[in-house]
Amino acid sequence: MAPVSGLLLCAPLALLLLAMAPDSVSPAAASEGACLQYTNKTCEECLKNVSCFWCSSNKKCMDYPVKNLFPPRSLCELSSARWGVCWVNFEALIITMSVVGGVVLVALCICCYCCCRKKKSKKPDKEDEKVAREREQRRVRQEERRAEMKSRHDEIRKKYGLFKEENPYAKFEN
Numbered sequence: 001m002a003p004v005s006g007l008l009l010c011a012p013l014a015l016l017l018l019a020m021a022p023d024s025v026s027p028a029a030a031s032e033g034a035c036l037q038y039t040n041k042t043c044e045e046c047l048k049n050v051s052c053f054w055c056s057s058n059k060k061c062m063d064y065p066v067k068n069l070f071p072p073r074s075l076c077e078l079s080s081a082r083w084g085v086c087w088v089n090f091e092a093l094i095i096t097m098s099v100v101g102g103v104v105l106v107a108l109c110i111c112c113y114c115c116c117r118k119k120k121s122k123k124p125d126k127e128d129e130k131v132a133r134e135r136e137q138r139r140v141r142q143e144e145r146r147a148e149m150k151s152r153h154d155e156i157r158k159k160y161g162l163f164k165e166e167n168p169y170a171k172f173e174n
Helices: 004-020 090-159
Strands: 051-056 062-065 081-083 085-089
Touching: 081 090, 085 090
Parallel strands: none
Antiparallel strands: 051 062, 051 081, 081 085
16 A cells, blocks of 8 residues: 555656656757857856756767757766766766665665554554453463362362361361
């Protein structure tokens, strides 16, 4: 039940992200060569335009290939490509996002496991009550058997004259 509810929570978030994604290229990137004017300048100047990415190996500012998730190696190696900020390359970004995504998935799985475990822990309470009732019934039956055995033993003692009187000195009181 928990994975289904997790999917139900993620679906609106995914739809929101898709709705916020631009349908077409932004006006700043409308002209193909808008980023080329920052070639051989600094990374910071290039990345002021969000539609550009910087290749530090050849000091080129290029239009970000929006059809691909990551820039192809023909344009720039991932270790040299910068987008958004100059101090993070795409390789580090991919590794970091993978680790963060993995940690989030593991945390989500642990939460689901703990929630399911918590719900299951309520069931043994009913089982514990059942076990306690059965134990009490066994104790009552044991007490009944013990009383029955005591009365049988007392009858046998009376029959053979071995019955112990409650007060052995009662004979001498008279």
